[in-house]
Amino acid sequence: MKKMGLTIKTKISLTVLMLEIVLSIILIVFSIYNNEVSTKKLMGEKILGILNTAKFGIDGDKFENIAKSRNESDEYYEELRKNLIKIKEANELKYLYTVVKNNNEEFVYIVDGNEKESEGFSKIGDVGKVEDDGGEKLLSTFDLGKDNYTDIINQGEWGYLLSGFSTIKNSKNEVVGVIAGDISANMVKGEINKFKIKIIIFSLIIIILTYSIIGVVVKKIVKPIKEVSDISDDLAKGEGDLTIRLNYKSKDEIGIMSNNLNSFLDSIHNIVSVIKEESEIVKVNSEEISHQMDTITNRAIKQIEIKDELYNGINNIKEKMNVILDNVRNQAGATEEISSSVIEISGSFEQIAKNAENTMVLSSDAYNSAEEGYKLVENTIDRIKDLENNAKKIDEKL
Numbered sequence: 001m002k003k004m005g006l007t008i009k010t011k012i013s014l015t016v017l018m019l020e021i022v023l024s025i026i027l028i029v030f031s032i033y034n035n036e037v038s039t040k041k042l043m044g045e046k047i048l049g050i051l052n053t054a055k056f057g058i059d060g061d062k063f064e065n066i067a068k069s070r071n072e073s074d075e076y077y078e079e080l081r082k083n084l085i086k087i088k089e090a091n092e093l094k095y096l097y098t099v100v101k102n103n104n105e106e107f108v109y110i111v112d113g114n115e116k117e118s119e120g121f122s123k124i125g126d127v128g129k130v131e132d133d134g135g136e137k138l139l140s141t142f143d144l145g146k147d148n149y150t151d152i153i154n155q156g157e158w159g160y161l162l163s164g165f166s167t168i169k170n171s172k173n174e175v176v177g178v179i180a181g182d183i184s185a186n187m188v189k190g191e192i193n194k195f196k197i198k199i200i201i202f203s204l205i206i207i208i209l210t211y212s213i214i215g216v217v218v219k220k221i222v223k224p225i226k227e228v229s230d231i232s233d234d235l236a237k238g239e240g241d242l243t244i245r246l247n248y249k250s251k252d253e254i255g256i257m258s259n260n261l262n263s264f265l266d267s268i269h270n271i272v273s274v275i276k277e278e279s280e281i282v283k284v285n286s287e288e289i290s291h292q293m294d295t296i297t298n299r300a301i302k303q304i305e306i307k308d309e310l311y312n313g314i315n316n317i318k319e320k321m322n323v324i325l326d327n328v329r330n331q332a333g334a335t336e337e338i339s340s341s342v343i344e345i346s347g348s349f350e351q352i353a354k355n356a357e358n359t360m361v362l363s364s365d366a367y368n369s370a371e372e373g374y375k376l377v378e379n380t381i382d383r384i385k386d387l388e389n390n391a392k393k394i395d396e397k398l
Helices: 008-055 060-069 075-090 133-144 186-237 253-330 336-397
Strands: 095-103 106-112 127-129 160-169 175-184
Touching: 008 075, 008 160, 008 175, 008 186, 060 075, 060 106, 060 160, 060 175, 075 095, 075 106, 095 133, 106 133, 133 160, 133 175, 160 186, 186 253
Parallel strands: none
Antiparallel strands: 095 106, 095 175, 106 127, 160 175
16 A cells, blocks of 8 residues: 655644744744843943943042052042942942053953952952953943943853943043943843743744644645545545535635536536446347347247257158158069159159258258357347446446
8 A cells, every 4th residue: 555645734734833933933032132132231221321420420630640650548549439339339239440451451450349358359450351251341442432331241150240331531531441330130131031931931822822723724725625635536446426526615726626626527427327328228228139039049949849840750751751662662563653653752752851851951050040149149148237237336326
């Protein structure tokens, strides 16, 4: 048996499912990316707003002097440090500090907004290296003179942080340093992760609902195609019902195909109906021929019986005539007239015998001809019966 491939319904369903999965993945990625970008933008604007507010309280010229002298005893150093601590605590920042550029790979801490006893405190003059995106963005703020912020970065033991950088300028509007702040993104990152879970669940629900709806639609589309397939399969096996019709009235391709198949079934039904009618006529004629042949056969049998009786009678006459002829010949010397009569009678009897033999031959030929005709009629009747049986089978399908 030939192995059947995937059905049209299965192919369409799988195609739709794959398309849904691909679109859902695209939707999930886009939604998460858009959410992270939006979150990053909001947090970046927040940290830059805090830094801009903080730098308004910084005297650029005094800061420049501290940066050059690196003197912690400077009164402004302690004043600025305490001011930064207040701003950091008020805005719940993780870190708030000021730096200057050392070279293209390093920066130097000037005033740190942490308590001196804290673990994360950086002394004036401590050097930091550019090791990640935050360091690169910090140096670019020096070079470009534009405020900037990083992505949300996992800082290990400090958690997820977003860093912002804003320039500090002196009275000559020259960039003399940068104020930097780190805002914790742990809560935001948690919300982003929750959003990811929600969007994934939402996408799965959409996939299930869409697949269910598509399944119903596909079933409706495939149903007439399956009906056409089943009818075609039955016709191919010789088991089709020629009276069945497809009731699909749509004007699409499936509707056209259904109408064409109905027209084909109508044509086949008409042809078979004509064959049925003709077979009925043949059946009647065959019955008549069979009856006539039975009559002819009976007559031939009677003729054969008459022939047998005639043959036996002639043989008896012949035997008696031979006896008479023998007796007559024995007495043939009595008179010449009697002898002549006897010879004449003998000739007559011999002629009768010959005629009887000829009659026997003709009767035998008639018998043989009748027998051959009977066999021919029998063959004809057998073929007619075969045709009648085929007609009955066709009638059953109608």
